[in-house]
Amino acid sequence: MKDSIKEIWVFGDYRNYFQNRVTLQLLSRATELAKMLQAKVCAVVFGDQVDEWVNEYIAHGADRVLVIDHPDLKNYKIETYVNLMIRLIGKQRPEIILVGATNFGREFAPRIAKRLKTGLSADCVDLDINDEGLLVQTAPSFGGNILAQIITPECKPQMATVRPGTFQEIPHNYERTGEIVRIPMPADLPKERVHLIFSERSPQRSQRIEEAKVVICGGRGMGSKKKFKKLTELGELMNAEIGATRPVVYANWIEADALIGQAGKHIKPKVLFAFGISGAIQHTAAINNAEFIIAVNKNPNAPMMAMADIAIVADANQVCTAMIKELKVRIRG
Amino acid sequence: MMKMLKLVTCIKQVPMVSELPWDPRTGTLKRNLADGMINPACRYALEAALILKNTYGAEITAITMGSDIAEEVLREAFAMGADRGILVSDPKMAGADTLATSLVLSRAVQTACADFDLILCGCHTSDSETAQVGPQMIEELDIPGVTYVDRLELDGRLLRLQRLSDNFIETLEMELPGLVTITTQRQAPRYVPLAGLQDAFTDKDISRLSLEDLDLDPELTGAKGSPTKIINVFSPTAEKDNIIMKGSARKIVQQLFDQFDDKIGGAIGKDIKDYQESQ
Ligand SMILES: Cc1cc2nc3c(=O)[nH]c(=O)nc-3n(C[C@H](O)[C@H](O)[C@H](O)COP(=O)(O)OP(=O)(O)OC[C@H]3O[C@@H](n4cnc5c(N)ncnc54)[C@H](O)[C@@H]3O)c2cc1C
Ligand SMILES: Nc1ncnc2c1ncn2[C@@H]1O[C@H](COP(=O)(O)O)[C@@H](O)[C@H]1O
Numbered sequence: 001m002k003d004s005i006k007e008i009w010v011f012g013d014y015r016n017y018f019q020n021r022v023t024l025q026l027l028s029r030a031t032e033l034a035k036m037l038q039a040k041v042c043a044v045v046f047g048d049q050v051d052e053w054v055n056e057y058i059a060h061g062a063d064r065v066l067v068i069d070h071p072d073l074k075n076y077k078i079e080t081y082v083n084l085m086i087r088l089i090g091k092q093r094p095e096i097i098l099v100g101a102t103n104f105g106r107e108f109a110p111r112i113a114k115r116l117k118t119g120l121s122a123d124c125v126d127l128d129i130n131d132e133g134l135l136v137q138t139a140p141s142f143g144g145n146i147l148a149q150i151i152t153p154e155c156k157p158q159m160a161t162v163r164p165g166t167f168q169e170i171p172h173n174y175e176r177t178g179e180i181v182r183i184p185m186p187a188d189l190p191k192e193r194v195h196l197i198f199s200e201r202s203p204q205r206s207q208r209i210e211e212a213k214v215v216i217c218g219g220r221g222m223g224s225k226k227k228f229k230k231l232t233e234l235g236e237l238m239n240a241e242i243g244a245t246r247p248v249v250y251a252n253w254i255e256a257d258a259l260i261g262q263a264g265k266h267i268k269p270k271v272l273f274a275f276g277i278s279g280a281i282q283h284t285a286a287i288n289n290a291e292f293i294i295a296v297n298k299n300p301n302a303p304m305m306a307m308a309d310i311a312i313v314a315d316a317n318q319v320c321t322a323m324i325k326e327l328k329v330r331i332r333g
Numbered sequence: 334m335m336k337m338l339k340l341v342t343c344i345k346q347v348p349m350v351s352e353l354p355w356d357p358r359t360g361t362l363k364r365n366l367a368d369g370m371i372n373p374a375c376r377y378a379l380e381a382a383l384i385l386k387n388t389y390g391a392e393i394t395a396i397t398m399g400s401d402i403a404e405e406v407l408r409e410a411f412a413m414g415a416d417r418g419i420l421v422s423d424p425k426m427a428g429a430d431t432l433a434t435s436l437v438l439s440r441a442v443q444t445a446c447a448d449f450d451l452i453l454c455g456c457h458t459s460d461s462e463t464a465q466v467g468p469q470m471i472e473e474l475d476i477p478g479v480t481y482v483d484r485l486e487l488d489g490r491l492l493r494l495q496r497l498s499d500n501f502i503e504t505l506e507m508e509l510p511g512l513v514t515i516t517t518q519r520q521a522p523r524y525v526p527l528a529g530l531q532d533a534f535t536d537k538d539i540s541r542l543s544l545e546d547l548d549l550d551p552e553l554t555g556a557k558g559s560p561t562k563i564i565n566v567f568s569p570t571a572e573k574d575n576i577i578m579k580g581s582a583r584k585i586v587q588q589l590f591d592q593f594d595d596k597i598g599g600a601i602g603k604d605i606k607d608y609q610e611s612q
Binding site: 015016019078079082102103104106107109110111113114115117118119120121122123136137141146147148149150151152153154155193194195196197198199200201202213214238239240250256262263269270271281292294300305306307308309310311312313314315318319321322323325326327329330331 | 431435457462469507508566568573575579580586599602605
């Protein structure tokens with residue numbers, strides 16, 4: 001075993017822009033946790049010709065990068081990746097492992113945790129270190145408006161997944177240096193039993209909403225599919241993207257990729273409109289970075305109203321219709 | 334002749350929280366399901382199993398871990414077309430996190446249906462939404478497995494799967510036996526026929542399994558077998574010192590646009606000042 005400096009590992013998912021962002025966000029939080037723990041931050045990168053990412057992760061805060069660079073790792077292979085990770089962990093014994101809650105991360109992390117018989121908390125909204133030096137994982141719980149603080153006191157590594165957008169990445173600094181550890185691809189890995197036959201980028205899933213300056217979110221309080229569609233009209237007038245809460249998506253008023261929340265997308269618009277949304281934590285966890293929130297709700301005591309800058313106590317449909325009318329008059333030309 | 338395909342679905346009973354399912358035709362809430370229902374993704378997993386059964390012929394075993402009332406979801410599974418129901422219930426299992434849950438469920442599968450071909454789980458539950466139990470069962474059973482599956486078809490012992498994963502549409506293949514977790518994107522679950530529901534309460538038996546039946550060390554199950562510990566729960570309060578607007582919708586909107594034209598107009602990139610009034 002190597003020296004006794006503790007390490008916080010971040011799994012480096014770089015496959016496309018947004019997965020890479022979550023890696024950078026995790027590195028950012030990891031550097032803060034590392035200070036509290038007097039630990040080092042280490043990124044783990046598997047793939048084929050990944051130097052670009054190795055350098056980027058150092059520029060964004062990694063003290064060390066463990067790399068396995070091999071043509072066989074060009075595509076993510078779940079069993080191979082799990083086996084490689086387990087071997088690395090066995091040799092290096094990190095204190096903490098953080099994984100982005102992407103689809104791959106949410107398949108990968110539980111399997112690692114299971115092999116190591118350690119704990120894993122999903123979709124954390126915050127991570128901290130307590131007085132005993134344990135990772136405090138804050139995650140939504142019990143299906144309600146409740147956050148739970150979870151620790152893994154007796155097992156190592158302590159593991160958590162985090163949704164994209166939860167933490168802010170630190171700006172890159174290409175002057176930073178870090179140790180790059182190249183590990184050869186082991187020859188004796190068990191054969192992969194899950195075969196990727198074909199993969200293409202999904203055409204329809206746009207990432208626009210994550211980047212949008214104005215987002216209009218609608219909730220169950222909009223009343224019906226027909227009334228919900230009014231928001232689209234308003235959205236066009238405002239160059240806004242439309243988001244939705246889970247009941248709305250379940251009721252099929254809008255496509256599933258409009259879901260905003262713990263189980264959907266994180267957004268950070270300059271202006272956010274929330275129409276008929278109660279403000280459950282699973283939803284609001286993903287809108288914490290909105291700069292200015294305008295909420296419309298019949299119920300002045302809805303949690304959504306408390307976190308809004310402007311709380312409009314009124315019928316969401318009437319306000320939506322009035323806004324459309326008023327904007328048509330005001331926007332000249 | 335090939336042996337009959339053996340499918341296992343793991344279904345969980347979840348509380349209704351604030352989200353009742355909607356009837357897509359009438360747009361109304363299905364309030365009769367308010368107490369405890371099959372977790373939506375598990376229902377899709379069951380539907381995927383039923384489609385395989387219709388196409389290739391299969392025996393479906395539905396397994397749930399929970400308290401006595403979780404028996405209800407097995408009855409519902411019978412009514413939809415499941416053949417066997419297994420209730421795994423033991424007070425010592427309470428407080429399990431996903432590590433312990435995946436161990437118990439895997440052991441239950443091995444006990445009740447050792448020669449399974451395919452296990453179908455939901456991709457996540459609506460009450461905890463960890464989405465961890467499926468992948469952890471894959472590890473526990475040491476079988477190939479794929480999560481977040483939308484479509485599946487069988488070609489002999491080869492299972493071909495499609496899924497949308499992180500902006501990639503993937504086609505994957507694996508040999509049976511294996512495990513898949515099913516999303517709520519594709520094949521909407523069938524309605525439960527009323528007659529079927531009645532039969533399900535009278536005709537079919539549910540087998541119960543306890544920890545002893547599973548030959549499991551109690552130290553590895555329930556809260557004891559769970560490495561994660563909850564140390565604190567709180568409800569987040571994000572009270573802002575905000576502006577409250579009331580009155581007629583028209584008045585509110587005018588006031589909003591007049592007072593915040595910089596903020597809103599700036600963000601939408603359009604001038605929303607009311608020139609008629611200011612001129
Ligand atoms: C594990 C888990 C994960 C989840 N993930 C997500 C997620 O990612 N995203 C998400 O959104 N949810 C998620 N949820 C669901 C979440 O808990 C809430 O149930 C959901 O966000 C509520 O949606 P809502 O605000 O639209 O509906 P409701 O809670 O029903 O609120 C409707 C609101 O509309 C108001 N209203 C009613 N009529 C009117 C009217 N005419 N005019 C104005 N206001 C009106 C009501 O006062 C109420 O406040 C998750 C839940 C769980 C358990
Ligand atoms: N108590 C349980 N009984 C049966 N199946 C379960 C149980 N808990 C989880 N599962 C299965 O695991 C899936 C994912 O659950 P989770 O990891 O809790 O989100 C569910 O959709 C079920 O298929």
